[in-house]
Amino acid sequence: MRTIKAPEERRQEILDRAEDLFTAKGYGKTTIIDILEAVGIAKGTFYYYFKSKEEVMDAIIMRIVEADAAAARRIAADPGIPVLGKLLQILMAQSAASGSNKERMIEQFHQLENAEMHQKSLVQSILHLGPVLGDVAEQGVREGLFRTEYPRETVELLLASAQVIFDEGLFRWQPEEAQRRAxxxxxxxxxxxxxxxxxxxxxxxxLAGSSEETDG
Structure with a gap:
């Protein structure tokens, strides 16, 4: 008997199964037919929610970015955490746990054939995390920790540069090179x-602690 699900529940199910396939088979090798079979739906149902496999990946990227931004907003809104502590916790919250789906999805972003997908993930990360870090930077200015005239714009530029220069899919720094840049x-x-x-x-x-964990 066919199971009727609420639209948002069905949409999330498609994204869940697609994400599993992308991380297991690779984005390039996964077809829409693979997704249909994994979810157990007809082609018409798929196209009701998404126009293409690329649109599915865009939605997965947004889901990851929005989850990271939500975690950052919870930290930024906590009055019990000092400004520098907020920045540290937000930084830590963005890290993907080893072996997690997020880490495997990031590996897909780094594939050469997925360059456009990678670019989208970087842009969305800046657009969603920038305002949260801007709030924290403005708090730092109010408390006298920072004296910049442009707290929001400054953290946005810093975030953009960090997203690029420390992206292992773009640069393969040797440990000493990475340490100097850090x-x-x-x-x-x-x-x-x-x-x-x-x-x-x-x-x-x-960063040193993260490097030691990776080497270990």
């Missing part, structure tokens, strides 16, 4: 936000 980026944040020198050293410690 140190330079931390100092750049301090200068851009007009913060006390050393204010963002916690980022270096965090």
């Amino acid at each position: 140190a330079a980026f931390v100092r750049m944040i301090e200068h851009a936000l007009v913060a006390e020198r050393g204010s963002f050293d916690f980022m270096l410690e965090r």
Whole structure:
């Protein structure tokens, strides 16, 4: 007997099964027929929700970005967390757990044939995370931690540069090269936000910890 599901439930089910297929088979090797069979729906039902496989991937990207942004907003809105603590926790919340679907999806973004998909994920991440980090930066200005005239614009530019220069799908830095760029980026944040020198050293410690976990 055919199961009738609410539209949003069915849409999420299509995205769930498609994400499983993209991470298992690869985006390029997954067909719409594969998705239909995994969900157990007819072609007409699929096209009611999505016009193409590319549109499914766009929706998956947005789902990941929106989940990251929601986590960041919860941290930013917590009055019990100091400004620098918020920035650290937001940074940590964006990291994909090893072996998670998010990490496997990011691997798909890094495939050469998926360059457009990768670009979309970077742009959406900046558009959704930028305002949240802007709120935190403005709080830092109010509290006297930062003295920049342009807190929102500054964090947006910093986020955009970090998304590119530290993207392992774009650059394959050697450990020493990555460490030097991380140190330079931390100092750049301090200068851009007009913060006390050393204010963002916690980022270096965090990056070093992540590197040790990867090496281990």
